[in-house]
Amino acid sequence: MSSALLSLTECIAPQLAAVERVFHDELKSDLSSVDTLVKHVSRFRGKMLRPTLLLLAGKACGELTDAHVTLATVVEMVHMATLVHDDVLDEAELRRKGATINHLRGNEAAVLLGDYLISHSYHLCSSLDSQLASRTIARTTNQVCEGELLQIDNRNNLNLDEETYIKIIARKTAVLCATCCFLGAHQSGASEEVCRKLESYGMCLGTAFQIQDDILDIVGDTSIVGKTLGIDIDKGKLTLPAIHFLRHAPQEHRALLRALLSGRDADKAEKIRNLIVPSDSIAYAQQRAKELIEQAQEELQCLPDSEPRRVLETMAHFVIARPM
Amino acid sequence: MSSALLSLTECIAPQLAAVERVFHDELKSDLSSVDTLVKHVSRFRGKMLRPTLLLLAGKACGELTDAHVTLATVVEMVHMATLVHDDVLDEAELRRKGATINHLRGNEAAVLLGDYLISHSYHLCSSLDSQLASRTIARTTNQVCEGELLQIDNRNNLNLDEETYIKIIARKTAVLCATCCFLGAHQSGASEEVCRKLESYGMCLGTAFQIQDDILDIVGDTSIVGKTLGIDIDKGKLTLPAIHFLRHAPQEHRALLRALLSGRDADKAEKIRNLIVPSDSIAYAQQRAKELIEQAQEELQCLPDSEPRRVLETMAHFVIARPM
Numbered sequence: 313m314s315s316a317l318l319s320l321t322e323c324i325a326p327q328l329a330a331v332e333r334v335f336h337d338e339l340k341s342d343l344s345s346v347d348t349l350v351k352h353v354s355r356f357r358g359k360m361l362r363p364t365l366l367l368l369a370g371k372a373c374g375e376l377t378d379a380h381v382t383l384a385t386v387v388e389m390v391h392m393a394t395l396v397h398d399d400v401l402d403e404a405e406l407r408r409k410g411a412t413i414n415h416l417r418g419n420e421a422a423v424l425l426g427d428y429l430i431s432h433s434y435h436l437c438s439s440l441d442s443q444l445a446s447r448t449i450a451r452t453t454n455q456v457c458e459g460e461l462l463q464i465d466n467r468n469n470l471n472l473d474e475e476t477y478i479k480i481i482a483r484k485t486a487v488l489c490a491t492c493c494f495l496g497a498h499q500s501g502a503s504e505e506v507c508r509k510l511e512s513y514g515m516c517l518g519t520a521f522q523i524q525d526d527i528l529d530i531v532g533d534t535s536i537v538g539k540t541l542g543i544d545i546d547k548g549k550l551t552l553p554a555i556h557f558l559r560h561a562p563q564e565h566r567a568l569l570r571a572l573l574s575g576r577d578a579d580k581a582e583k584i585r586n587l588i589v590p591s592d593s594i595a596y597a598q599q600r601a602k603e604l605i606e607q608a609q610e611e612l613q614c615l616p617d618s619e620p621r622r623v624l625e626t627m628a629h630f631v632i633a634r635p636m
Numbered sequence: 637m638s639s640a641l642l643s644l645t646e647c648i649a650p651q652l653a654a655v656e657r658v659f660h661d662e663l664k665s666d667l668s669s670v671d672t673l674v675k676h677v678s679r680f681r682g683k684m685l686r687p688t689l690l691l692l693a694g695k696a697c698g699e700l701t702d703a704h705v706t707l708a709t710v711v712e713m714v715h716m717a718t719l720v721h722d723d724v725l726d727e728a729e730l731r732r733k734g735a736t737i738n739h740l741r742g743n744e745a746a747v748l749l750g751d752y753l754i755s756h757s758y759h760l761c762s763s764l765d766s767q768l769a770s771r772t773i774a775r776t777t778n779q780v781c782e783g784e785l786l787q788i789d790n791r792n793n794l795n796l797d798e799e800t801y802i803k804i805i806a807r808k809t810a811v812l813c814a815t816c817c818f819l820g821a822h823q824s825g826a827s828e829e830v831c832r833k834l835e836s837y838g839m840c841l842g843t844a845f846q847i848q849d850d851i852l853d854i855v856g857d858t859s860i861v862g863k864t865l866g867i868d869i870d871k872g873k874l875t876l877p878a879i880h881f882l883r884h885a886p887q888e889h890r891a892l893l894r895a896l897l898s899g900r901d902a903d904k905a906e907k908i909r910n911l912i913v914p915s916d917s918i919a920y921a922q923q924r925a926k927e928l929i930e931q932a933q934e935e936l937q938c939l940p941d942s943e944p945r946r947v948l949e950t951m952a953h954f955v956i957a958r959p960m
Contacts, residue, residue, distance in 0.1 A: 446770050
């Protein structure tokens with residue numbers, strides 16, 4: 313977690329530490345080969361954004377319980393499973409500045425490790441008294457899979473429209489953030505209305521987060537962002553700046569981008585960057601992200617003023633203020 | 637399902653038909669690209685062994701309910717998810733005499749389709765009132781993953797011993813069969829003792845099933861078995877006949893097998909087959925499978941005589957009488 317975010321989340325520090333413990337306890341195995349592989353997964357541990365959202369939503373609505381810690385661990389495991397399987401999908405060679413599982417042990421190990429994580433996330437979730445969390449988590453992972461499948465299906469589709477793009481990132485990324493906020497609030501006994509507003513906060517925040525990630529993939533600096541960039545382009549994924557560019561840039565620029573996207577230039581990503589960055593398509597995508605963040609902030613108005621609510625506001629702001 | 641088995645399962649025919657319906661309803665999506673991929677998965681539909689086990693165990697212990705049908709669908713989805721992900725693992729080009737998902741749409745689609753199936757299996761399971769099934773299914777999938785990981789970890793290990801081999805196939809294959817029988821009985825209100833005996837029946841049957849599968853991979857005829865054979869050898873997986881051979885065949889034969897297993901001969905599988913088939917290692921593996929089937933039959937003694945019980949007995953017999 314970045315140090316700025318770390319100082320912000322002091323109000324949930326004991327629960328975040330507990331998440332780490334539950335995470336490791338749940339994944340322990342009596343088989344040493346499983347333990348070896350699981351240790352490797354720690355490299356994927358990142359900002360703990362999803363447990364943080366769940367715990368803050370819970371704390372903003374009431375008292376945190378052991379069930380919150382369990383759920384926060386579950387969502388982190390789900391997220392890590394998607395990261396591990398994305399490595400199979402993306403063939404990314406760098407993630408979080410470390411070697412990826414599939415690079416070190418082959419695609420097979422990456423598939424199985426992702427399966428192991430997702431299985432344990434459901435296992436942990438099923439330890440709770442109520443089925444509601446299990447059902448919500450499973451419905452969420454259904455949608456994550458759909459988002460990924462829709463994305464593959466639109467690979468190299470130069471006619472991808474903004475609506476479909478938003479549908480993809482909503483399911484692929486935002487729904488899990490929405491579920492975090494919903495479950496955190498629900499577990500604290502919040503009213504249905506408050507739960508739904510927090511869910512909407514998570515949805516807006518997650519969508520803006522993905523748009524910002526997609527902007528970074530085009531304009532970002534690898535050494536700052538800490539993972540391989542230009543992957544979307546390599547894998548034929550059209551994202552918001554390019555979608556906008558292909559509809560609004562001058563005719564000859566559009567033709568140039570189409571040619572670049574269909575071609576196999578070695579420095580394709582660099583050329584695309586040089587074409588899109590000076591246009592107003594980056595600004596357009598940033599504006600979309602900003603509007604979503606404003607809506608996210610708006611949803612928080614249903615909560616009384618409190619430290620966790622203020623942190624949720626700040627986190628939303630951080631999403632669009634990430635370093636390039 | 638083979639016609640012999642089909643006539644046997646007449647006593648659960650309405651429930652098996654309901655499993656088909658629930659299966660398709662659960663996997664339906666509002667995204668056409670998801671539906672297209674899901675239709676493709678029907679090729680993986682096979683013998684319905686696991687739903688059959690669950691429903692027969694349930695019927696042998698009491699009345700079948702909607703919950704049995706739900707659970708039977710869940711275990712079939714879990715099984716199909718492992719088949720789809722195994723295709724990524726095995727790079728098999730034939731399965732059930734049809735093209736595999738990974739061959740047609742790339743490894744990425746196979747990973748995601750497997751994830752989609754597993755997610756929907758948990759989703760369906762979480763629709764039941766009690767968490768017991770969710771917890772049992774998730775514990776089972778934890779073990780399936782462990783079995784697969786242990787198997788990868790022992791790839792090309794020519795010193796793999798029988799105990800570790802059994803541990804691998806128990807987790808990879810047998811645990812899910814055991815869970816089917818356990819959940820079927822439990823859902824019918826069977827006593828703890830009966831549930832455990834049926835679980836043991838499933839464990840023995842599943843282990844014998846995998847040993848038989850491994851024997852077929854060496855001695856079988858592709859056109860009868862209906863999937864690519866010799867894969868275990870190609871992928872460096874040692875199975876029971878070879879494990880026995882490497883410890884009990886004449887010294888010079890062992891050396892020959894070690895050389896073949898370490899080498900890259902084009903007709904490696906054929907040469908290994910010609911070496912192992914005349915030895916007594918196939919018979920040894922068949923004997924182990926037979927003993928397990930006898931134990932499985934023994935466990936059924938706790939049940940009163942009934943048609944479903946007799947079918948469970950016959951199914952156990954079928955496992956070791958499959959065509960080569």
